Amino acid sequence: MTEPIIREVRREDADALAALWQRVFGDPEELARDFLRRLPALGGGVCAEADGVLLGAAYAVTDYDLNEERIAYLYAVAVREDARGRGLGAALSREAAALGRRLGAKMVCTLPAEPGLYPWYERVIGLRCALRRRKEEIESCPGPVPTSLSPEEYAARREALLRGKPHVRLGAAALGQERFNCRLCGGDLLAIGEGIAAASVEEGVAVLRELLAPEGADRAALAGAVAAALGTERALLYTPDAAGEPYMAADRPLPADCAWSLALD
Numbered sequence: 001m002t003e004p005i006i007r008e009v010r011r012e013d014a015d016a017l018a019a020l021w022q023r024v025f026g027d028p029e030e031l032a033r034d035f036l037r038r039l040p041a042l043g044g045g046v047c048a049e050a051d052g053v054l055l056g057a058a059y060a061v062t063d064y065d066l067n068e069e070r071i072a073y074l075y076a077v078a079v080r081e082d083a084r085g086r087g088l089g090a091a092l093s094r095e096a097a098a099l100g101r102r103l104g105a106k107m108v109c110t111l112p113a114e115p116g117l118y119p120w121y122e123r124v125i126g127l128r129c130a131l132r133r134r135k136e137e138i139e140s141c142p143g144p145v146p147t148s149l150s151p152e153e154y155a156a157r158r159e160a161l162l163r164g165k166p167h168v169r170l171g172a173a174a175l176g177q178e179r180f181n182c183r184l185c186g187g188d189l190l191a192i193g194e195g196i197a198a199a200s201v202e203e204g205v206a207v208l209r210e211l212l213a214p215e216g217a218d219r220a221a222l223a224g225a226v227a228a229a230l231g232t233e234r235a236l237l238y239t240p241d242a243a244g245e246p247y248m249a250a251d252r253p254l255p256a257d258c259a260w261s262l263a264l265d
Helices: 011-025 029-037 088-102 117-125 151-161 172-184 219-229
Strands: 005-008 043-050 053-066 069-079 107-110 128-139 188-192 195-202 205-212 234-240 245-250
Touching: 005 088, 011 029, 011 043, 011 053, 011 069, 029 172, 043 069, 043 088, 053 088, 053 172, 069 088, 088 107, 088 117, 117 128, 117 245, 128 219, 151 172, 151 188, 151 195, 151 205, 172 188, 172 195, 188 219, 195 219, 205 219, 219 234
Parallel strands: 069 107, 205 234
Antiparallel strands: 005 043, 043 053, 053 069, 107 245, 128 234, 128 245, 188 195, 195 205
16 A cells, blocks of 8 residues: 555545544444534544545544634544554644644644543643543433523523633534534433533433533532433533543643533534
C-alpha cells in the first residue's frame, strides 16, 4: 500500500465516511449521515486515504464558543483496524486541530473516549484535562411532565439559565445535532418544570447529559421526573464538578465551573 495522504473531506466522501464511522464506532448509519449532512455548518473534517481507500477520519466541530471566541472540538477520530499502528490517529488529530484553527477557533478541545487517552492527547496535540464532572444515579419518580423543545427554544432557555455564569454556547447546527442524537436514542431536548434537560435512553437508563434549572430547584426530583416520563427506572445525571472525573481536555484552561455538558457524546 502506498503512503496515506491526509486531506480535507469532500461531499463525495460521504458514503465512505459513513461506512468508516459505522465500522469503527458501531453507531446507526443515520447518526453518521446526519452529522455529515450538517457539515460545513458544524465545522469540517479531514481523512486519510491510500490507493483510493479511506483509512481514517477526524472532525473539528466549530459550532461552539466561549466568551465569543470559537472553539474547535475534535470529534469522531476513527482509523480502520487494519490501518492502525501507523500513527494515523495522531496525524488525523493534529490535522483536525489545525483545520479547526483555520476555521477561526482560538481553543482546541476533545472528549477522550476513555481515561487512558488523556495522556495520549497531551502528548500528540498538547491537550490537558480542563473540565471534570460527577455522575449521580437517581431513582425514577413522579413529577413535572417534560415537553419537547426545538433547538432554538432550548438555546434561548439555556442562555437565560446560564446568564452571568461561565459556559460554552452551542450554535444552531450543534444543538440540531444534539437533538437528533437524543431523539435517535429515545430522548429529546426537554423543558422540565422551569428548567431544561438534554436526555437520551441508553441500556434502559435515562441519561441526562445536561440538566439546568433555577437556583434552589430540586435537580434530583427533575431528573427523576424525566426518567419516569421516558419510562426508565433510574436516571444518570452529569454535573460539572472540579473534584469529579475528567470530562474534557483542552489546550488552555477553562473555568472550573464552566457549563459544557453537551459535546455530541
